[in-house]
Amino acid sequence: MTLHFEDRQKLRALAQPVEPQRDLWPAIAARIEAQARAPRRRMQWLAVAASLACAAVIAGAIGIRALRSPPRANSPAQIAAAANIPVRWKPSDPRLRGAAVELRAAQGELQQALAIAPNSPYLQRLLQNTEHQQSRLRRLEVGAG
Amino acid sequence: MQPARGAPMVELAGRAPADEDAQLARHAARGDSRAFEALYRRHSGRVHGAILRLTGGRHARAEELTQEAFVRAWQKLPGFRFESAFGTWLYRLAINTALMDLRSLKNDPVEQGVEEDALPEPGAQPFCPAEREELERAVAALSPRTRAVLVLHDVEGWKHEEIAAELSMAVGSSKAQLHRARRLLRRALGATNDPAL
Secondary structure, eight states: OOOOHHHHHHHHHTOOOOOOSSOOHHHHHHHHHHHHHHHHHHHHHHHHHHHHHHHHHHHHHHHHHHHHSSOOOOOHHHHHHGGGOOSSOOOSSHHHHHHHHHHHHHHHHHHHHHHHSTTOHHHHHHHHHHHHHHHHHHHHHHHHO | OOOOTTOOOOOOTTOOHHHHHHHHHHHHHTTOHHHHHHHHHHHHHHHHHHHHHHTTSOHHHHHHHHHHHHHHHHHHGGGOOSSSOHHHHHHHHHHHHHHHHHHTOSSOGGGGOOHHHHSOOOOOSSOOHHHHHHHHHHHHHSOHHHHHHHIIIIISOOOHHHHHHHTTOOHHHHHHHHHHHHHHHHHHHTOOSSOOO
């Protein structure tokens, strides 16, 4: 048993436009607007994080260079102390303090940016570089006494 | 959302509908939501109608899926190459959205076996509004997958190969589902002894 030609014509006639019972546009507009905002916010975070990281790396490099001239001797006790540096590290050497603040700010911003884009290799690399600069600063301060 | 600053107003006077669509689609692809709204107004009936038939007349679900289809169209518009008419592209995208919903059903709807009892009683043959409504109810009473095959083939005019590809089934299964759907419909429409065509 199957359909008559007449029935199939009737089925074909069902292919008529049917307007929704309510206007769907406001909901569609709200969704596409929300989607348009999300990438913009993410890009702003990335830009801020990247610029802070660059500033921090420059600041770190300046601080390191400042400390290296004139060079100062390391003692075994000072190097050992470097292994237990507190999280809110504040260098006593004024030449390093500014760089440390910049690096800490960059680290915080990058961690927030990574919370939004946790799989971004670029942000992960920037965070690694920033933390590497922080350890170098710490070692230098210990070395400078 | 406002159109991009400095975007020209879409001038449509005197254009053929497909050209108007293409013009609006180009503006929408550049972020002009007013052009996209115009496209929505022009195509919402066709899109919603097709989705409504695939959902078996469930208005609330059809409206959700229509919304979803237009949001997906907005996202994909920058990649639209204008190799087909915008209306055709949108219609296929909408059907695909409804079929994705169908595929996401956890239980195999083919095995639910509810449609034979749910079919309406046989009615009169002339295609008056009441009969149309009866036919729509009979189609709606089919299980989702069986209904999808029938609607795509007999209402929307798709080929079995296209249906099989969209529903991830063999061409033979599509034909079998169509045969089953027609048999159930025929029973519902009450002509059990007429010769088949």
